[in-house]
Amino acid sequence: MAHGKPIYLDHAASTPLDAAVTDAVMRVLACTGSPDALHPSGESAAALLENARAQVAALIGADPDEVIFTAGATEARNLAVKGLLSANRARGRHAVASVVEHPAVLSALHSRQREGHEVSFVGVDRDGYISPETLAAAMTADTALVSVHHAQHEIGTIQDLGGLISAVRGRRADARIHIDAAESAGIIEIDVGDLGADALTMGGTALGAPPWSGALWLRPGARLHPLIEGGSQEFGKRAGPVDLAGAVALGVAANRVRTRIATRAAKRRRQIELLAARVLGIADVRLNGPAVADRLPGHLQVSVRGVTGESLALALATRGVEVSPGSTCTADAGKASPTLEAIGRDSVWTHSAILMTIGDATTDEELRRAAAVLASVVTDLRAMSPLDA
Amino acid sequence: MSDARIVDALGTHCPVPVRLLARAIARAPVGTKVRLLADDPLVAIDVPAWCHTHGHEIVQFTESGGTWTAIVVPTHAADRSRSDDTDASQMLI
Numbered sequence: 001m002a003h004g005k006p007i008y009l010d011h012a013a014s015t016p017l018d019a020a021v022t023d024a025v026m027r028v029l030a031c032t033g034s035p036d037a038l039h040p041s042g043e044s045a046a047a048l049l050e051n052a053r054a055q056v057a058a059l060i061g062a063d064p065d066e067v068i069f070t071a072g073a074t075e076a077r078n079l080a081v082k083g084l085l086s087a088n089r090a091r092g093r094h095a096v097a098s099v100v101e102h103p104a105v106l107s108a109l110h111s112r113q114r115e116g117h118e119v120s121f122v123g124v125d126r127d128g129y130i131s132p133e134t135l136a137a138a139m140t141a142d143t144a145l146v147s148v149h150h151a152q153h154e155i156g157t158i159q160d161l162g163g164l165i166s167a168v169r170g171r172r173a174d175a176r177i178h179i180d181a182a183e184s185a186g187i188i189e190i191d192v193g194d195l196g197a198d199a200l201t202m203g204g205t206a207l208g209a210p211p212w213s214g215a216l217w218l219r220p221g222a223r224l225h226p227l228i229e230g231g232s233q234e235f236g237k238r239a240g241p242v243d244l245a246g247a248v249a250l251g252v253a254a255n256r257v258r259t260r261i262a263t264r265a266a267k268r269r270r271q272i273e274l275l276a277a278r279v280l281g282i283a284d285v286r287l288n289g290p291a292v293a294d295r296l297p298g299h300l301q302v303s304v305r306g307v308t309g310e311s312l313a314l315a316l317a318t319r320g321v322e323v324s325p326g327s328t329c330t331a332d333a334g335k336a337s338p339t340l341e342a343i344g345r346d347s348v349w350t351h352s353a354i355l356m357t358i359g360d361a362t363t364d365e366e367l368r369r370a371a372a373v374l375a376s377v378v379t380d381l382r383a384m385s386p387l388d389a
Numbered sequence: 390m391s392d393a394r395i396v397d398a399l400g401t402h403c404p405v406p407v408r409l410l411a412r413a414i415a416r417a418p419v420g421t422k423v424r425l426l427a428d429d430p431l432v433a434i435d436v437p438a439w440c441h442t443h444g445h446e447i448v449q450f451t452e453s454g455g456t457w458t459a460i461v462v463p464t465h466a467a468d469r470s471r472s473d474d475t476d477a478s479q480m481l482i
Contacts, residue, residue, distance in 0.1 A: 225400030
């Protein structure tokens with residue numbers, strides 16, 4: 001079917017780069033010199049790296065020396081979970097997380113279980129909220145780490161970090177707390193000075209940087225072992241040459257959004273309400289997660305009775321609308337979304353989700369057209385779906 | 390030691406802890422102490438040697454549970470990170 005430029009609604013996975021970000025990356029790629037070298041070319045590269053570090057730090061109210069660049073948020077999550085547990089063994093060998101953390105956090109915790117750590121996973125309510133009381137109750141005298149997300153990657157629930165962190169500190173003041181803010185940093189204001197956490201993951205996509213860029217903020221004294229050893233790069237917490245282009249992209253993107261977070265969020269909130277009003281008007285389409293006004297701005301996941309999320313995403317793509325199946329990480333295995341199971345959805349809805357996410361350049365007209373195409377695709381798929389018999 | 394700048398060198402090995410200490414000292418405001426955390430046993434040799442060479446004072450050096458903590462008072466806070474890095478890189482044992 002002929003159609004023009006696709007309507008791209010998969011910004012949580014990857015987002016178009018602003019010209020300022022692309023230009024900065026291209027300038028870095030044209031340069032020679034390692035930030036670790038002592039000659040002038042190396043010093044130029046080091047200056048670029050440290051400027052990027054300062055830009056990322058400014059976004060979250062941190063000191064530049066507290067920012068470790070990584071290759072995307074997945075690495076930052078792994079570094080936080082494994083690195084904090086390894087370096088804080090004297091505090092204990094128990095960790096706590098919610099059942100709806102990002103797969104990178106869950107997998108990192110499962111790998112620690114194989115190494116002898118104990119892990120407790122706490123459930124969430126029907127909108128995906130973690131209860132502070134439940135979180136604290138899962139802790140023991142041996143709990144060294146609590147890892148929770150700020151905004152949930154599938155259903156957009158925004159956790160009350162103040163309440164959660166206060167509950168954790170009340171149970172054990174020196175437990176390490178990792179906040180996964182990969183979906184929210186750059187869309188919601190975060191100040192690590194006020195947060196009371198020990199580590200915070202950031203991802204490039206939410207900032208408008210490449211998805212392979214990311215960073216981990218680490219509170220001085222939190223104690224963290226590196227995943228990759230063999231050099232003093234990134235304060236000894238990530239050996240090997242830093243991805244300078246990725247770091248600079250993240251820095252430029254952070255600098256662009258730092259003073260625009262409120263307007264960025266307001267636009268996304270207004271636009272997702274526009275989209276939701278139309279999408280939820282389609283018969284047997286259900287919103288997953290909190291009310292539209294309360295969720296991560298620009299983030300909408302719905303389930304469509306009678307069709308699978310993968311079928312929907314593929315059919316939409318053929319008609320020029322690009323979205324993500326509701327749970328990308330489990331779609332290949334044909335499994336139900338663990339997040340949707342955790343919030344109590346039954347199997348009619350857990351396999352039929354799609355995630356639509358808005359970017360800085362998304363227009364109202366694109367959203368109106370996308371909703372109309374979705375309505376048409378749902379009708380067509382239901383007509384041929386055995387699930388809808 | 391709330392007034393100390395913390396350098397977390399845990400999980401790194403010689404010469405990285407000394408490099409990180411050198412970087413922190415070079416950037417520390419005048420009068421700021423630097424607290425180094427490390428779990429490479431070689432810091433017991435490297436850090437005193439490097440501090441002695443550069444004239445920095447170690448006011449506390451302890452080991453507990455495999456973690457060494459060194460509290461260093463820099464004698465000056467001039468920006469000398471590059472030369473310090475060079476010196477530290479030669480401390481391979």
